[in-house]
Amino acid sequence: MSSSPATTELAPPGVLGLIGSTPLVEITRIDTGVCRLFVKLESQNPTGSIKDRIALAMIEAAERDGRLQPGGTIIEATAGNTGLGLALVARAKGYKIILVIPDKMAQEKVFHLKALGADCRITRSDVGKGHPEYYQDIAARLATEIPGSFYVNQFCNPDNPTAHERSTGPEIFEQMGGEVDAVVCGVGSGGTLSGLGRYFAKAAPDCEMVLADPEGSILAPYINTGKMGEAGSWAVEGIGEDFVPDICDLSLARRAYAISDRESFQVGRELLLKEGLLGGSSSGTLMAAALRYCRAQTTPKRVVTFLCDSGNKYLSKMYNDFWMVEQGFLDRPRHDDLRDVISRRHDAGEVVTVGPEDTLLTAFKRMRLADISQVPVLGPQGEVQGILDESDVLLRVHNAPERYRDAVRTAMTDKIQTVTPNASLQDLMEIFDRGFVAIVCDGGQFLGLITRTDLLAYLRRKMG
Numbered sequence: 001m002s003s004s005p006a007t008t009e010l011a012p013p014g015v016l017g018l019i020g021s022t023p024l025v026e027i028t029r030i031d032t033g034v035c036r037l038f039v040k041l042e043s044q045n046p047t048g049s050i051k052d053r054i055a056l057a058m059i060e061a062a063e064r065d066g067r068l069q070p071g072g073t074i075i076e077a078t079a080g081n082t083g084l085g086l087a088l089v090a091r092a093k094g095y096k097i098i099l100v101i102p103d104k105m106a107q108e109k110v111f112h113l114k115a116l117g118a119d120c121r122i123t124r125s126d127v128g129k130g131h132p133e134y135y136q137d138i139a140a141r142l143a144t145e146i147p148g149s150f151y152v153n154q155f156c157n158p159d160n161p162t163a164h165e166r167s168t169g170p171e172i173f174e175q176m177g178g179e180v181d182a183v184v185c186g187v188g189s190g191g192t193l194s195g196l197g198r199y200f201a202k203a204a205p206d207c208e209m210v211l212a213d214p215e216g217s218i219l220a221p222y223i224n225t226g227k228m229g230e231a232g233s234w235a236v237e238g239i240g241e242d243f244v245p246d247i248c249d250l251s252l253a254r255r256a257y258a259i260s261d262r263e264s265f266q267v268g269r270e271l272l273l274k275e276g277l278l279g280g281s282s283s284g285t286l287m288a289a290a291l292r293y294c295r296a297q298t299t300p301k302r303v304v305t306f307l308c309d310s311g312n313k314y315l316s317k318m319y320n321d322f323w324m325v326e327q328g329f330l331d332r333p334r335h336d337d338l339r340d341v342i343s344r345r346h347d348a349g350e351v352v353t354v355g356p357e358d359t360l361l362t363a364f365k366r367m368r369l370a371d372i373s374q375v376p377v378l379g380p381q382g383e384v385q386g387i388l389d390e391s392d393v394l395l396r397v398h399n400a401p402e403r404y405r406d407a408v409r410t411a412m413t414d415k416i417q418t419v420t421p422n423a424s425l426q427d428l429m430e431i432f433d434r435g436f437v438a439i440v441c442d443g444g445q446f447l448g449l450i451t452r453t454d455l456l457a458y459l460r461r462k463m464g
């Protein structure tokens, strides 16, 4: 396996020397047809993504030609991973860094960025190019206002694809013993596709570049039909575009697969279950496209794809069953009654509850841990005795914090609103209007709670 550093002849000191030289692993437990499929674990880079490579390359190129001077400020518009790579390199080299981030990005990434000392400016993700609040336009504007700043602009920066042409491509070629028939990758900025496409056009001219794209992105339809359609929306992070970035040479991709969010998340989860590989949401998209490609072949091929980032950043999303069900990506058995509206079912052990003799502190800690604002209070037979919400606790402790030690029964509301599974949505609305949550019981058996949020999420799933 290669151990060459990502961009320079001599490995940079410290953590920056760990960028690149990522391992390659073969898929062994998922059906790859007549092909052999290998995954390059870009999640092993120091901040957990492929973007560490371009961060180092773009900053070092700017240092070399004087666009970035000591004491300067690095500015970038980023969906997260590039920001993490840049923040790491900026920190290691002593630069300030400002990142403009669209608000749909995973909280975990933003926490990571802030902990790395980055100045994060969160902006709207629902506006496009040309809008004053579009993240790339804000970054460009800041770069004109702040003296000594270097606007990285990964979408137009030629050092981005060059990083892949010089490091990722040669590593793959060496790890594959010089035999690579296809590379499946996604496009965010187009750096990976363009850099690898250029490298393999020389190193292995028969190697096919294959695009894995989220449904809703304009890129796959453009490659497959030559037509530039209207962009939709998608939940997978880091790939898919509503425009073709300057550095992205789509002519290098011979074919493209559009993959739904649902398939991406399901294949990503399968990758963890069967192969033990914890990838981010785009890893599911890339893997799904790679599997379609592999299974469509009639002659054996050696195919490479990527885990572009680590699934650690998405544990509360695609690896969280509640999120998957709420978003409509995971199905549960349907009952065609109010049971379908309950997000957390008591019979499946999913409901956080307290007992009447538990302390208010215990109840409060449970609510915080599960990020909920009320808990049902269950008696010894599992019967609902009441409900406790944050205002009940507050009322009790606001001028006597020691009352956190009091029993839940002293503060709970016992006026509860119980419905059977065959009650109507109108019944729910009336309960909400009176300021309560609905408690669903069937023959005395507690099934779960329904709040306004649960009903909203249910109606959104029904929208299709």
Ligand SMILES: Cc1ncc(COP(=O)(O)O)c(C=O)c1O
Pocket (backbone or CB within 6 Å): 050, 081, 185, 186, 187, 188, 189, 190, 191, 192, 193, 237, 238, 239, 280, 282, 283, 286, 306, 308, 309
């Ligand atoms: C999370 C993530 N970021 C970025 C990329 C590639 O981005 P770019 O086109 O900017 O090289 C991928 C590609 O699969 C990805 O999965």
